[in-house]
Amino acid sequence: MRFAALLAASILATPALAADPVAVATMLRDRALTGSPAYAVVESLTTEVGQRLAGTPAEARARDWGVARMKAMGFQNVHVQTYDVPRWERGVETAEVVGTSAQRLVLTALGYSGATPAAGITAQVVRFADVDALSAAPAGSLKGKIVFIDHAMQRAQDGSSYGAFGGIRRAGPAIAAQKGAAAFLLRSLGTGTARVSHTGTTTWGDVTPIAAAALTVPDAQQLARLLDRGPVTLHLTLTPRLTGTGKSGNVIGEITGATAPREVIVVGGHLDSWDLGTGAIDDAAGIAITTGAAKLIIDAIKSGEIPRPRRTIRVVMFGDEESQGPLSGQQYLKGHPGDTAILTAESDFGADRVWQLRSNVAAGAKPLMASLAKVLAPLGIAPSSAAAHGGTDIEAIIESGAGVIDLAQDGTRYFDIHHTADDTLDKIDRVQMDQNVAGWVSMLWLTASSDVPMAHPAIAPLP
Amino acid sequence: MRFAALLAASILATPALAADPVAVATMLRDRALTGSPAYAVVESLTTEVGQRLAGTPAEARARDWGVARMKAMGFQNVHVQTYDVPRWERGVETAEVVGTSAQRLVLTALGYSGATPAAGITAQVVRFADVDALSAAPAGSLKGKIVFIDHAMQRAQDGSSYGAFGGIRRAGPAIAAQKGAAAFLLRSLGTGTARVSHTGTTTWGDVTPIAAAALTVPDAQQLARLLDRGPVTLHLTLTPRLTGTGKSGNVIGEITGATAPREVIVVGGHLDSWDLGTGAIDDAAGIAITTGAAKLIIDAIKSGEIPRPRRTIRVVMFGDEESQGPLSGQQYLKGHPGDTAILTAESDFGADRVWQLRSNVAAGAKPLMASLAKVLAPLGIAPSSAAAHGGTDIEAIIESGAGVIDLAQDGTRYFDIHHTADDTLDKIDRVQMDQNVAGWVSMLWLTASSDVPMAHPAIAPLP
Numbered sequence: 001m002r003f004a005a006l007l008a009a010s011i012l013a014t015p016a017l018a019a020d021p022v023a024v025a026t027m028l029r030d031r032a033l034t035g036s037p038a039y040a041v042v043e044s045l046t047t048e049v050g051q052r053l054a055g056t057p058a059e060a061r062a063r064d065w066g067v068a069r070m071k072a073m074g075f076q077n078v079h080v081q082t083y084d085v086p087r088w089e090r091g092v093e094t095a096e097v098v099g100t101s102a103q104r105l106v107l108t109a110l111g112y113s114g115a116t117p118a119a120g121i122t123a124q125v126v127r128f129a130d131v132d133a134l135s136a137a138p139a140g141s142l143k144g145k146i147v148f149i150d151h152a153m154q155r156a157q158d159g160s161s162y163g164a165f166g167g168i169r170r171a172g173p174a175i176a177a178q179k180g181a182a183a184f185l186l187r188s189l190g191t192g193t194a195r196v197s198h199t200g201t202t203t204w205g206d207v208t209p210i211a212a213a214a215l216t217v218p219d220a221q222q223l224a225r226l227l228d229r230g231p232v233t234l235h236l237t238l239t240p241r242l243t244g245t246g247k248s249g250n251v252i253g254e255i256t257g258a259t260a261p262r263e264v265i266v267v268g269g270h271l272d273s274w275d276l277g278t279g280a281i282d283d284a285a286g287i288a289i290t291t292g293a294a295k296l297i298i299d300a301i302k303s304g305e306i307p308r309p310r311r312t313i314r315v316v317m318f319g320d321e322e323s324q325g326p327l328s329g330q331q332y333l334k335g336h337p338g339d340t341a342i343l344t345a346e347s348d349f350g351a352d353r354v355w356q357l358r359s360n361v362a363a364g365a366k367p368l369m370a371s372l373a374k375v376l377a378p379l380g381i382a383p384s385s386a387a388a389h390g391g392t393d394i395e396a397i398i399e400s401g402a403g404v405i406d407l408a409q410d411g412t413r414y415f416d417i418h419h420t421a422d423d424t425l426d427k428i429d430r431v432q433m434d435q436n437v438a439g440w441v442s443m444l445w446l447t448a449s450s451d452v453p454m455a456h457p458a459i460a461p462l463p
Numbered sequence: 464m465r466f467a468a469l470l471a472a473s474i475l476a477t478p479a480l481a482a483d484p485v486a487v488a489t490m491l492r493d494r495a496l497t498g499s500p501a502y503a504v505v506e507s508l509t510t511e512v513g514q515r516l517a518g519t520p521a522e523a524r525a526r527d528w529g530v531a532r533m534k535a536m537g538f539q540n541v542h543v544q545t546y547d548v549p550r551w552e553r554g555v556e557t558a559e560v561v562g563t564s565a566q567r568l569v570l571t572a573l574g575y576s577g578a579t580p581a582a583g584i585t586a587q588v589v590r591f592a593d594v595d596a597l598s599a600a601p602a603g604s605l606k607g608k609i610v611f612i613d614h615a616m617q618r619a620q621d622g623s624s625y626g627a628f629g630g631i632r633r634a635g636p637a638i639a640a641q642k643g644a645a646a647f648l649l650r651s652l653g654t655g656t657a658r659v660s661h662t663g664t665t666t667w668g669d670v671t672p673i674a675a676a677a678l679t680v681p682d683a684q685q686l687a688r689l690l691d692r693g694p695v696t697l698h699l700t701l702t703p704r705l706t707g708t709g710k711s712g713n714v715i716g717e718i719t720g721a722t723a724p725r726e727v728i729v730v731g732g733h734l735d736s737w738d739l740g741t742g743a744i745d746d747a748a749g750i751a752i753t754t755g756a757a758k759l760i761i762d763a764i765k766s767g768e769i770p771r772p773r774r775t776i777r778v779v780m781f782g783d784e785e786s787q788g789p790l791s792g793q794q795y796l797k798g799h800p801g802d803t804a805i806l807t808a809e810s811d812f813g814a815d816r817v818w819q820l821r822s823n824v825a826a827g828a829k830p831l832m833a834s835l836a837k838v839l840a841p842l843g844i845a846p847s848s849a850a851a852h853g854g855t856d857i858e859a860i861i862e863s864g865a866g867v868i869d870l871a872q873d874g875t876r877y878f879d880i881h882h883t884a885d886d887t888l889d890k891i892d893r894v895q896m897d898q899n900v901a902g903w904v905s906m907l908w909l910t911a912s913s914d915v916p917m918a919h920p921a922i923a924p925l926p
Contacts, residue, residue: 047688051566051567061563061565193885196658222510222887278685425688426656426680
């Protein structure tokens with residue numbers, strides 16, 4: 001009897017709450033702050049699966065984990081899309097200074113780095129101030145040399161210093177190779193002082209890859225000091241290799257919309273990680289924040305507190321973000337032809353607090369964004385006039401016409417950890433992660449319960 | 464003519480200053496704070512030599528560096544004492560979880576660890592709460608198992624948490640071996656979250672060594688989480704080995720005393736380091752602080768500002784502290800039979816600021832300690848009633864009857880870095896290091912210019 005009475009009470013409560021999306025969003029927001037489901041998700045993925053380099057058996061185990069987890073969390077229509085990606089494996093990676101200051105330097109190969117011979121190479125280091133200086137070196141002038149580029153990356157809340165210096169990693173190796181260099185080294189694109197290297201992809205185009213690696217920040221500083229004293233010769237051994245094709249894939253679940261199920265809010269993070277850490281901040285955190293936010297809605301629907309939202313909320317654990325990037329979003333679109341992704345957002349910048357709301361939506365959705373900003377304000381999140389840009393996995397979805405929202409995270413310490421062996425569970429701050437979930441659940445509810453068009457008019461839907 | 468006049472002025476100034484040791488100490492103290500010679504020393508040793516594991520060619524290069532540096536700094540009577548130490552070499556060190564949570568764990572062998580077969584071992588992990596619990600395990604009950612001990616080491620200004628948990632590393636492996644264990648793992652004796660392992664010696668007595676290694680803090684936490692879920696099997700490969708005997712040695716220089724040259728203040732740090740980092744905080748810093756402080760006195764003598772002190776100030780770059788410990792001090796004593804070490808002190812706890820003055824000296828020297836405390840007070844250094852205990856290298860010198868002073872450093876972040884690959888130059892804070900030099904030069908001047916007996920009466924000089 002008591003249970004029947006409670007049930008009746010919650011059913012009675014529903015229409016009033018549902019009629020006020022801001023009240024529901026506020027309730028869900030505050031519930032997230034009391035301890036969200038997100039930490040258990042990130043703990044489980046990083047502990048039970050660990051690293052999950054794309055295309056490997058570890059990423060396949062992560063997909064199995066994702067399916068089981070989404071079903072256990074109550075997601076509907078849980079399914080997997082797989083697709084082929086090249087497989088790359090890290091090998092030996094050592095470097096020693098030759099001569100009177102003989103000493104080991106710590107480095108790690110960049111993703112898709114070429115290799116030295118198994119016995120390594122011994123060559124002189126040539127330092128360049130930046131990519132422009134390297135580009136200006138005469139053709140052939142670097143024959144047999146090891147190129148080294150240092151930089152001055154700094155902490156920034158928005159991570160903009162990564163943008164400023166990222167070209168060293170992405171473009172530098174191919175330029176060095178074209179000029180005959182035997183290998184390429186950079187100071188890790190990192191802001192910390194731990195002696196761990198930051199990997200990440202580099203792109204070769206039609207250039208034959210050479211060995212390319214990132215020194216830890218302390219080791220790059222050491223090499224710079226040695227170069228200040230005179231010529232430096234290194235013995236360098238890097239033996240990564242491509243090992244054919246493997247499967248990557250998206251794991252997808254949803255809260256099916258009540259009245260407009262084909263209007264879909266597509267959100268998520270990426271399931272793959274680099275091989276060095278356990279991919280906690282990059283990007284088990286994004287998986288945890290987005291599934292955790294959805295779980296709060298699922299639970300509130302199940303308990304009868306709120307109705308099913310009008311639109312579908314679809315959470316995607318995207319496949320290989322780290323090297324094949326936009327492919328995951330393209331695969332998503334290919335697999336869901338009958339749906340319209342009306343809005344998309346990605347959580348892929350760690351687990352520290354959200355500080356800024358950015359959007360790029362239809363003009364008619366501006367009042368909804370203003371409502372959202374009001375719900376987010378008590379979380380310390382301020383709206384920005386800068387346009388949202390999303391993340392790599394949702395590039396294709398944005399291009400398909402979806403509106404986009406950024407719940408921009410504080411990246412001040414992100415690049416201490418990003419793409420290193422240090423990307424482990426202990427780097428996650430539960431309180432900040434729950435603040436993320438509070439922001440996400442507010443955004444998901446307000447947009448999924450709305451009937452306002454979201455897609456930005458400047459982006460025409462694909463024909 | 465101008466130079467002669469300046470020289471005359473400085474000669475005239477000398478007697479007044481010399482008559483007031485506190486005034487000289489204060490002047491030297493304040494000079495240190497404006498930028499001491501210490502940073503250049505630590506920069507040079509860590510860059511040009513790098514790691515310098517005892518008994519290796521790298522330690523020999525460090526001795527050559529030390530002789531050249533001391534001569535260049537103006538030390539008198541620069542000489543080297545060498546002695547034999549066992550040589551130990553790090554080999555392969557890998558660990559992988561076997562089974563559905565297959566993943567690599569990061570660890571490093573403890574100094575003097577035994578080895579697994581080259582192909583490694585595959586064995587189940589047995590966790591113990593502490594050394595007492597391990598000791599209570601029945602004989603033979605651990606046959607073929609991998610023992611793991613976790614702990615709760617915390618930051619402490621005086622480093623006391625290292626004392627509380629250090630027995631896990633020093634005694635744990637031999638106890639596990641006696642009970643038939645195949646290998647021993649501990650959570651690194653560290654307080655940081657960087658994914659670097661903390662090495663350090665373990666002692667075997669007459670027990671046959673087994674493989675013994677320290678997991679990084681994040682990896683130990685990961686293993687603990689996996690053990691919480693069920694049995695864990697590891698594939699472990701550790702191949703360190705003893706490679707015979709090598710030379711370690713002390714590099715020694717001095718400011719010879721003017722009127723009591725055989726009364727010697729013996730101070731220093733240690734020149735050797737573990738092989739993983741470049742030994743910046745452990746203990747190039749101690750070398751830099753003590754030689755840097757002496758250099759300020761040397762320069763002031765040379766410029767005629769102050770006279771040569773009454774007693775000899777002898778700075779020792781001690782040999783193998785990390786594994787053979789007290790041997791370096793014993794060798795020092797053996798090589799200087801005509802001298803009396805009336806006071807000794809060691810800098811071997813990093814480069815962060817000195818916060819406490821402790822002493823253990825003759826009762827008649829208490830007023831001198833009170834004067835020293837007054838000079839140190841503006842540096843934020845407070846006297847303590849706790850007895851000074853010195854460091855490993857000066858154990859034998861203390862036992863020979865010398866008084867001892869501790870300029871105790873803030874160890875709050877010391878065990879983030881200690882014995883890891885992270886022990887690199889960037890961890891040195893120049894401002895804090897100069898505060899150390901300011902304290903040391905004050906102490907050196909006051910004690911070397913005094914004629915008060917320093918040796919603690921409770922410690923009888925050796926016969």
